[in-house]
Amino acid sequence: xxxxxxxxxxxxxxxxxxxxxxxxxxxxxxxxxxxxxxxxxxxxxxxxxxxxxxxxxxxxxxxxxxxxxxxxxxxxxxxxxxxxxxxxxxxxxxxxxxxxxxxxxxxxxxxxxxxxxxxxxxxxxxxxxxxxxxxxxxxxxxxxxxxxxxxxxxxxxxxxxxxxxxxxxxxxxxxxxxxxxxxxxxxxxxxxxxxxxxxxxxxxxxxxxxxxxxxxxxxxxxxxxxxxxx
Ligand code: GDP
Ligand code: MG
Numbered sequence: 344x345x346x347x348x349x350x351x352x353x354x355x356x357x358x359x360x361x362x363x364x365x366x367x368x369x370x371x372x373x374x375x376x377x378x379x380x381x382x383x384x385x386x387x388x389x390x391x392x393x394x395x396x397x398x399x400x401x402x403x404x405x406x407x408x409x410x411x412x413x414x415x416x417x418x419x420x421x422x423x424x425x426x427x428x429x430x431x432x433x434x435x436x437x438x439x440x441x442x443x444x445x446x447x448x449x450x451x452x453x454x455x456x457x458x459x460x461x462x463x464x465x466x467x468x469x470x471x472x473x474x475x476x477x478x479x480x481x482x483x484x485x486x487x488x489x490x491x492x493x494x495x496x497x498x499x500x501x502x503x504x505x506x507x508x509x510x511x512x513x514x515x516x517x518x519x520x521x522x523x524x525x526x527x528x529x530x531x532x533x534x535x536x537x538x539x540x541x542x543x544x545x546x547x548x549x550x551x552x553x554x555x556x557x558x559x560x561x562x563x564x565x566x567x568x569x570x571x572x573x
Contacts, residue, residue, distance in 0.1 A: 365409060365418040367540070368548040369529055370440055371522070372422050372470065374462050375447030376455040377429040380481040383512035384447065385423050388522055393513050412527050419443075419522060438469035442538075442547045443476070443525040448496075450480045450509060451488040456496070463503060473538060477525045480509040483516055 373381040386394035389406040404425040409418045422441075427433045444466055448455040459478070466474055478500045480491065493509060500507035506524055510517040532538040533547065540547035 366415040366549070367530070367533075368418045368420060369442040369526060370422070370547075371419050371525070372438065372441045372444040372466070373447060374424065374433070374444055374466060375428070375479075376449075376452075376458050376462075377426070379447045379449040379452070379455050380512045381445075381447050382423055384445065384479065384481060384510065384518055384521075385421055387512045387515055387518045388421075391515065393515075408522075410523055410526060412523060412530055415530060417526050417530070419526060421522075433465070435469050438466065441466075441470040441474055442529050444470065444474055445479050445521055445525065446476050446505065447479045447481050448491070449482050450491050450496075451482055451485050453490040456491045459499065463505075473532075475506075475525055475528045475532065477506040477508065477521050478503075479517075479521050480507070481512060483509040483511040484513045 373385055375381055383394050385406055386392070389408050404423050405421070406423075407418060407420045409416055411417075422437060424433055424437065427437070446459060446462055446466070448459055463476070466476060478496065480493070480496050496509075497507050499505075506528065508517045508521050508524070510521055512518060529538065529547065533540055538547065540549060
Protein backbone atom coordinates (compact mmCIF):
# COMPACT_ATOMS: atom_id res chain seq x y z
CA UNK A 344 0.00 0.00 0.00
CA UNK A 345 2.26 2.67 -1.25
CA UNK A 346 0.21 5.72 -0.34
CA UNK A 347 0.24 5.07 3.37
CA UNK A 348 2.63 7.18 5.38
CA UNK A 349 3.19 9.74 2.66
CA UNK A 350 3.11 13.30 3.85
CA UNK A 351 0.11 14.02 1.66
CA UNK A 352 -2.03 11.60 3.58
CA UNK A 353 -0.45 12.04 6.96
CA UNK A 354 -1.98 13.80 9.91
CA UNK A 355 1.43 14.33 11.41
CA UNK A 356 2.74 13.74 14.88
CA UNK A 357 0.80 15.15 17.74
CA UNK A 358 2.72 16.54 20.73
CA UNK A 359 3.51 16.43 23.63
CA UNK A 360 6.66 14.51 23.27
CA UNK A 361 9.01 13.13 25.85
CA UNK A 362 12.13 15.24 26.38
CA UNK A 363 14.04 11.96 26.64
CA UNK A 364 12.74 10.36 23.46
CA UNK A 365 9.93 7.83 23.32
CA UNK A 366 10.17 4.60 25.27
CA UNK A 367 8.28 2.54 22.69
CA UNK A 368 6.81 2.71 19.25
CA UNK A 369 3.75 0.56 18.51
CA UNK A 370 2.23 -0.06 15.11
CA UNK A 371 -1.57 0.12 15.32
CA UNK A 372 -4.27 -0.69 12.77
CA UNK A 373 -7.83 0.50 12.43
CA UNK A 374 -9.99 -2.21 10.83
CA UNK A 375 -13.67 -2.85 10.20
CA UNK A 376 -16.25 -2.36 7.45
CA UNK A 377 -16.35 0.78 5.35
CA UNK A 378 -18.51 3.53 6.83
CA UNK A 379 -18.09 2.51 10.48
CA UNK A 380 -16.11 5.67 11.26
CA UNK A 381 -12.52 4.44 11.26
CA UNK A 382 -11.07 7.53 9.59
CA UNK A 383 -13.12 9.77 11.86
CA UNK A 384 -11.86 7.91 14.95
CA UNK A 385 -8.27 8.37 13.84
CA UNK A 386 -8.88 12.01 13.07
CA UNK A 387 -10.60 12.63 16.40
CA UNK A 388 -7.75 10.93 18.26
CA UNK A 389 -5.01 12.91 16.53
CA UNK A 390 -6.69 16.27 15.95
CA UNK A 391 -9.26 16.19 18.74
CA UNK A 392 -12.06 17.17 16.40
CA UNK A 393 -14.67 15.55 14.21
CA UNK A 394 -13.77 15.25 10.56
CA UNK A 395 -16.85 16.47 8.77
CA UNK A 396 -17.56 15.19 5.28
CA UNK A 397 -16.94 18.52 3.57
CA UNK A 398 -13.31 18.36 4.58
CA UNK A 399 -11.61 16.33 1.89
CA UNK A 400 -8.30 18.09 2.15
CA UNK A 401 -6.90 15.69 4.71
CA UNK A 402 -6.65 12.17 3.37
CA UNK A 403 -6.56 10.26 6.61
CA UNK A 404 -4.33 7.31 5.90
CA UNK A 405 -1.73 7.43 8.53
CA UNK A 406 -1.16 9.30 11.76
CA UNK A 407 1.02 9.18 14.79
CA UNK A 408 0.68 10.45 18.29
CA UNK A 409 2.72 10.22 21.42
CA UNK A 410 0.84 9.24 24.55
CA UNK A 411 1.91 8.84 28.14
CA UNK A 412 0.88 5.52 29.63
CA UNK A 413 1.78 5.05 33.27
CA UNK A 414 4.84 7.26 32.94
CA UNK A 415 6.08 5.71 29.70
CA UNK A 416 6.04 7.60 26.43
CA UNK A 417 4.60 5.52 23.64
CA UNK A 418 4.49 6.65 20.07
CA UNK A 419 1.54 5.11 18.27
CA UNK A 420 1.98 4.79 14.55
CA UNK A 421 -1.57 4.25 13.30
CA UNK A 422 -2.52 2.95 9.89
CA UNK A 423 -5.94 3.55 8.39
CA UNK A 424 -7.17 1.39 5.51
CA UNK A 425 -7.36 4.41 3.18
CA UNK A 426 -10.61 3.08 1.71
CA UNK A 427 -9.23 -0.32 0.67
CA UNK A 428 -11.84 -2.12 2.78
CA UNK A 429 -14.51 -0.97 0.33
CA UNK A 430 -13.05 -3.37 -2.20
CA UNK A 431 -12.30 -6.13 0.32
CA UNK A 432 -8.69 -5.82 -0.64
CA UNK A 433 -6.90 -4.92 2.55
CA UNK A 434 -3.45 -6.26 1.89
CA UNK A 435 -1.14 -8.41 3.93
CA UNK A 436 1.40 -5.62 4.11
CA UNK A 437 -1.17 -3.49 5.91
CA UNK A 438 -1.44 -6.03 8.72
CA UNK A 439 2.20 -7.06 8.91
CA UNK A 440 3.89 -6.36 12.21
CA UNK A 441 1.00 -4.67 13.98
CA UNK A 442 1.06 -4.73 17.77
CA UNK A 443 -2.47 -3.43 18.31
CA UNK A 444 -5.73 -2.82 16.50
CA UNK A 445 -9.03 -1.04 16.86
CA UNK A 446 -11.70 -3.31 15.41
CA UNK A 447 -14.61 -1.03 14.57
CA UNK A 448 -18.29 -1.66 13.92
CA UNK A 449 -21.19 0.78 13.81
CA UNK A 450 -23.76 0.29 16.59
CA UNK A 451 -26.50 1.34 14.14
CA UNK A 452 -25.57 -1.33 11.57
CA UNK A 453 -25.89 -5.03 12.33
CA UNK A 454 -24.19 -5.80 9.03
CA UNK A 455 -20.97 -4.20 10.26
CA UNK A 456 -21.24 -6.19 13.51
CA UNK A 457 -21.77 -9.44 11.61
CA UNK A 458 -18.54 -8.83 9.71
CA UNK A 459 -16.42 -8.75 12.88
CA UNK A 460 -15.49 -12.43 12.83
CA UNK A 461 -13.94 -12.11 9.37
CA UNK A 462 -11.92 -9.07 10.39
CA UNK A 463 -10.76 -10.83 13.51
CA UNK A 464 -9.63 -13.90 11.59
CA UNK A 465 -7.65 -11.74 9.17
CA UNK A 466 -6.03 -9.72 11.95
CA UNK A 467 -4.90 -12.78 13.87
CA UNK A 468 -3.76 -14.59 10.75
CA UNK A 469 -2.09 -11.73 8.90
CA UNK A 470 -0.79 -9.56 11.77
CA UNK A 471 -0.01 -11.83 14.66
CA UNK A 472 -1.72 -14.30 16.95
CA UNK A 473 -0.65 -11.98 19.80
CA UNK A 474 -2.10 -8.79 18.38
CA UNK A 475 -3.95 -6.84 21.09
CA UNK A 476 -7.38 -5.83 19.83
CA UNK A 477 -9.96 -3.47 21.23
CA UNK A 478 -13.47 -3.74 19.84
CA UNK A 479 -15.06 -0.32 19.27
CA UNK A 480 -18.81 0.03 18.84
CA UNK A 481 -18.71 3.43 17.15
CA UNK A 482 -21.46 6.07 16.66
CA UNK A 483 -22.48 5.77 20.31
CA UNK A 484 -24.14 9.18 19.88
CA UNK A 485 -26.77 7.57 17.61
CA UNK A 486 -28.30 5.52 20.38
CA UNK A 487 -31.87 5.86 19.07
CA UNK A 488 -30.87 4.07 15.82
CA UNK A 489 -29.01 1.33 17.62
CA UNK A 490 -29.12 -2.19 16.07
CA UNK A 491 -26.52 -3.82 18.31
CA UNK A 492 -26.86 -3.86 22.09
CA UNK A 493 -23.97 -3.15 24.42
CA UNK A 494 -24.54 -6.50 26.11
CA UNK A 495 -24.26 -8.70 23.03
CA UNK A 496 -21.14 -6.90 21.85
CA UNK A 497 -19.53 -7.20 25.25
CA UNK A 498 -20.27 -10.95 25.22
CA UNK A 499 -18.71 -11.24 21.77
CA UNK A 500 -15.67 -9.36 23.05
CA UNK A 501 -15.34 -11.64 26.06
CA UNK A 502 -15.65 -14.80 23.97
CA UNK A 503 -12.98 -13.56 21.58
CA UNK A 504 -10.60 -12.10 24.17
CA UNK A 505 -11.04 -8.53 23.05
CA UNK A 506 -11.29 -5.38 25.08
CA UNK A 507 -14.46 -3.44 24.38
CA UNK A 508 -15.69 0.15 24.38
CA UNK A 509 -18.48 2.04 22.70
CA UNK A 510 -17.09 5.19 21.12
CA UNK A 511 -18.20 8.30 19.31
CA UNK A 512 -15.87 9.93 16.82
CA UNK A 513 -18.47 12.70 16.69
CA UNK A 514 -18.42 13.67 20.38
CA UNK A 515 -14.98 12.22 21.12
CA UNK A 516 -16.36 9.95 23.83
CA UNK A 517 -14.00 7.06 24.62
CA UNK A 518 -11.82 7.71 21.57
CA UNK A 519 -8.59 8.50 23.41
CA UNK A 520 -9.48 5.76 25.93
CA UNK A 521 -9.65 3.12 23.18
CA UNK A 522 -6.11 3.83 21.97
CA UNK A 523 -4.72 4.23 25.49
CA UNK A 524 -6.32 1.03 26.84
CA UNK A 525 -4.93 -0.94 23.92
CA UNK A 526 -1.44 0.54 24.43
CA UNK A 527 -1.61 -0.12 28.17
CA UNK A 528 -2.43 -3.78 27.58
CA UNK A 529 0.54 -4.13 25.22
CA UNK A 530 2.83 -2.53 27.80
CA UNK A 531 1.51 -4.88 30.48
CA UNK A 532 2.24 -7.84 28.23
CA UNK A 533 5.77 -6.60 27.63
CA UNK A 534 6.33 -6.17 31.36
CA UNK A 535 4.99 -9.62 32.16
CA UNK A 536 7.19 -11.16 29.46
CA UNK A 537 4.20 -12.36 27.44
CA UNK A 538 5.27 -10.16 24.52
CA UNK A 539 8.84 -9.89 23.38
CA UNK A 540 9.48 -6.59 21.60
CA UNK A 541 12.68 -8.02 20.15
CA UNK A 542 10.83 -10.70 18.25
CA UNK A 543 10.60 -9.97 14.56
CA UNK A 544 7.23 -8.62 13.53
CA UNK A 545 6.07 -7.83 17.06
CA UNK A 546 5.03 -4.36 15.93
CA UNK A 547 6.95 -2.91 18.85
CA UNK A 548 10.19 -0.99 18.80
CA UNK A 549 12.15 0.53 21.60
CA UNK A 550 12.50 4.25 21.24
CA UNK A 551 15.33 4.39 23.70
CA UNK A 552 18.37 2.14 23.61
CA UNK A 553 19.01 2.72 27.31
CA UNK A 554 15.66 1.19 28.15
CA UNK A 555 16.59 -1.96 26.29
CA UNK A 556 19.78 -2.12 28.32
CA UNK A 557 17.83 -1.82 31.55
CA UNK A 558 15.36 -4.48 30.60
CA UNK A 559 17.71 -7.11 29.26
CA UNK A 560 21.24 -6.72 30.56
CA UNK A 561 22.51 -9.83 28.78
CA UNK A 562 21.65 -8.39 25.41
CA UNK A 563 22.81 -4.92 26.34
CA UNK A 564 24.66 -2.83 23.84
CA UNK A 565 26.61 0.35 24.32
CA UNK A 566 24.12 3.20 24.52
CA UNK A 567 23.84 4.89 21.19
CA UNK A 568 23.03 8.47 20.42
CA UNK A 569 19.42 8.89 21.30
CA UNK A 570 16.96 9.46 18.54
CA UNK A 571 13.97 11.54 19.34
CA UNK A 572 11.05 9.93 17.56
CA UNK A 573 9.17 13.19 17.18
P1 GDP B 1 -14.67 4.65 7.43
O1 GDP B 1 -15.10 4.27 6.06
O2 GDP B 1 -14.78 3.50 8.38
O3 GDP B 1 -13.33 5.31 7.48
O4 GDP B 1 -15.73 5.70 7.96
P2 GDP B 1 -15.65 7.31 7.99
O5 GDP B 1 -14.72 7.76 9.08
O6 GDP B 1 -15.35 7.81 6.64
O7 GDP B 1 -17.14 7.68 8.43
C1 GDP B 1 -18.25 7.23 7.71
C2 GDP B 1 -19.45 8.11 8.00
O8 GDP B 1 -19.86 7.97 9.35
C3 GDP B 1 -19.19 9.60 7.77
O9 GDP B 1 -20.35 10.15 7.20
C4 GDP B 1 -18.97 10.15 9.16
O10 GDP B 1 -19.36 11.50 9.26
C5 GDP B 1 -19.88 9.24 10.00
N1 GDP B 1 -19.38 9.02 11.38
C6 GDP B 1 -18.18 8.56 11.73
N2 GDP B 1 -18.08 8.43 13.05
C7 GDP B 1 -19.27 8.85 13.57
C8 GDP B 1 -19.79 8.94 14.91
O11 GDP B 1 -19.16 8.62 15.91
N3 GDP B 1 -21.08 9.39 15.02
C9 GDP B 1 -21.82 9.76 13.95
N4 GDP B 1 -23.05 10.20 14.17
N5 GDP B 1 -21.36 9.67 12.68
C10 GDP B 1 -20.10 9.23 12.50
MG1 MG C 1 -11.90 5.57 6.01
